[in-house]
Amino acid sequence: MPKLYIGNKNYSSWSMRPWVLLKQAGIPFEEVLVRFDSFETDSEFKRVIGPVSPTGKVPVLVDGDLVVWDTLAIAEYVAETWPDKQLWPANPQARARARSVCAEMHSGFTALRSNCPMNIEADLADTGALIWRDKPGVRADVQRLVEMWSALLQEHGGPMLFGPFSVADAYFAPVCMRLHTYALPVPAPIKAYVDRVRALPGVQAWIAEALGERDFLDFEEPYRLRHTEG
Numbered sequence: 001m002p003k004l005y006i007g008n009k010n011y012s013s014w015s016m017r018p019w020v021l022l023k024q025a026g027i028p029f030e031e032v033l034v035r036f037d038s039f040e041t042d043s044e045f046k047r048v049i050g051p052v053s054p055t056g057k058v059p060v061l062v063d064g065d066l067v068v069w070d071t072l073a074i075a076e077y078v079a080e081t082w083p084d085k086q087l088w089p090a091n092p093q094a095r096a097r098a099r100s101v102c103a104e105m106h107s108g109f110t111a112l113r114s115n116c117p118m119n120i121e122a123d124l125a126d127t128g129a130l131i132w133r134d135k136p137g138v139r140a141d142v143q144r145l146v147e148m149w150s151a152l153l154q155e156h157g158g159p160m161l162f163g164p165f166s167v168a169d170a171y172f173a174p175v176c177m178r179l180h181t182y183a184l185p186v187p188a189p190i191k192a193y194v195d196r197v198r199a200l201p202g203v204q205a206w207i208a209e210a211l212g213e214r215d216f217l218d219f220e221e222p223y224r225l226r227h228t229e230g
């Protein structure tokens with residue numbers, strides 16, 4: 001059984017992608033959650049993850065003697081190891097496009113990711129309104145998402161980006177969390193896709209466990225000085 005090292009579910013968007021991919025696909029795995037105490041070299045996080053990952057970061061997939069430490073590489077390995085799960089589209093052209101949009105997410109959307117860090121537990125609609133007003137880069141990133149998702153949903157007919165659930169939906173799941181947390185304005189069909197992703201059993205399981213953590217980390221909370229109970 002592969003072992004997946006992840007960070008806090010409330011905050012770790014990179015960890016969410018392979019976890020949701022495995023969970024939604026019904027692939028058994030062992031989870032190892034390494035709490036974000038800090039990212040200093042002498043932190044407990046680095047002490048635990050350092051011997052496992054050459055980058056000292058999460059997520060990391062360990063399968064026997066193999067260590068895979070990049071989210072795209074993890075997705076490719078999982079798809080190749082469990083081909084019956086059909087985690088990439090069967091059509092070669094659709095598969096190439098799915099890999100393209102995942103790679104774009106992997107390296108792009110920096111304004112959205114930096115200004116709207118994932119925080120599943122929080123309600124940051126007021127903050128999102130200010131970000132939307134003041135951050136043109138965020139507006140541009142969201143517009144690109146709207147264009148991309150709209151085209152894919154129209155071409156493949158939904159309910160997911162390429163019809164059935166695929167790596168691409170797992171890859172964009174943290175973005176759906178951001179759009180929800182910050183209540184960023186998107187057209188109704190895109191909001192409906194966000195809601196469908198959030199309703200996936202694998203995503204629901206991640207959300208439930210994120211809400212159960214109740215582990216407020218001030219260095220992950222640029223918009224809140226303290227945790228609010230309730």
